[in-house]
Amino acid sequence: MNLEEILREVLILVKIAGKILTKFFYYQDFKVYIKKEIELVTDVDFEIEDFLRKNIRRLTPDFNIIGEENFKNEEITEKYYWLIDPLDGTVNFIHRVPWVSISIALMDEKSPVLGVVYNPLSKECFYAVKNKGAYLNGLPIKVSEKEKIEKALLCTSFPGDCKKKGFEKCFLLFKEFNLISQGVRRFGSAALDLAYVACGRYDGFWEPYLKPWDTAAGMLLVKEAGGLVTDYFGNSYNPFLNTIVASNGLLHQELIKYTSKYHPEFLK
Ligand code: IPD
Ligand code: CA
Ligand code: CA
Numbered sequence: 001m002n003l004e005e006i007l008r009e010v011l012i013l014v015k016i017a018g019k020i021l022t023k024f025f026y027y028q029d030f031k032v033y034i035k036k037e038i039e040l041v042t043d044v045d046f047e048i049e050d051f052l053r054k055n056i057r058r059l060t061p062d063f064n065i066i067g068e069e070n071f072k073n074e075e076i077t078e079k080y081y082w083l084i085d086p087l088d089g090t091v092n093f094i095h096r097v098p099w100v101s102i103s104i105a106l107m108d109e110k111s112p113v114l115g116v117v118y119n120p121l122s123k124e125c126f127y128a129v130k131n132k133g134a135y136l137n138g139l140p141i142k143v144s145e146k147e148k149i150e151k152a153l154l155c156t157s158f159p160g161d162c163k164k165k166g167f168e169k170c171f172l173l174f175k176e177f178n179l180i181s182q183g184v185r186r187f188g189s190a191a192l193d194l195a196y197v198a199c200g201r202y203d204g205f206w207e208p209y210l211k212p213w214d215t216a217a218g219m220l221l222v223k224e225a226g227g228l229v230t231d232y233f234g235n236s237y238n239p240f241l242n243t244i245v246a247s248n249g250l251l252h253q254e255l256i257k258y259t260s261k262y263h264p265e266f267l268k
Pocket of ligand 3: 068086087088090
């Protein structure tokens with residue numbers, strides 16, 4: 001399997017998918033549905049996923065495709081399969097906030113080997129192939145060199161149902177990181193947040209309860225850009241885990257000192 005050839009094709013597809021997203025974002029109405037409790041989804045999520053699914057199927061007919069909008073809780077047993085988030089940042093999209101992305105990863109068991117995160121509204125396309133580095137619009141990217149948390153810009157988000165999950169501790173951790181860093185951003189597209197760590201705009205990111213399609217492509221970007229990705233306790237990360245910390249590596253110990261202190265419950 002030639003991953004770089006597959007990447008070339010995926011980059012063409014994601015740009016077309018980005019045109020669908022852009023068209024609706026600026027020019028066309030779309031329907032909003034309640035997916036589960038307070039989780040929202042739109043026509044556009046479905047349309048993009050259908051487009052990617054059909055075309056990626058043609059590219060790699062033997063690989064299973066798991067997209068957010070038709071995930072049925074099935075066990076992942078294949079060696080190679082795709083994880084797709086057709087629209088990461090749906091709530092932003094609904095409010096016409098241009099902080100959204102399309103995230104596509106090819107997995108080898110639980111490790112991404114190819115990842116693309118594209119924000120069609122800013123026209124920034126981040127991509128990586130395992131062991132071949134990470135790129136933004138054709139130029140190599142790397143994580144930041146910040147060594148001190150006081151100089152760091154961090155990023156996180158909260159799950160939509162955070163009220164239900166008893167999230168007081170999350171907010172305390174958010175507050176503490178705000179106080180000890182140059183600030184914490186909370187924009188609402190985890191895939192894009194990870195891409196921003198990869199290119200050195202953010203120095204660190206953490207979040208609980210993300211789904212595999214939120215983080216698979218982004219984690220590869222961070223690793224290929226020289227950063228580190230673990231769970232809240234410093235254990236090596238895979239997208240099926242409950243917690244994620246991504247950083248430039250230099251700040252990692254400092255970040256997990258706090259994530260592990262505030263959230264010992266995730267160790268169970
Ligand atoms: C969401 C975004 C957000 C994160 C949520 C995700 P969606 O994905 O990645 O940043 O905080 O937990 O569900 O629903 O917009 O694809
Ligand atoms: Ca998502
Ligand atoms: Ca989504």
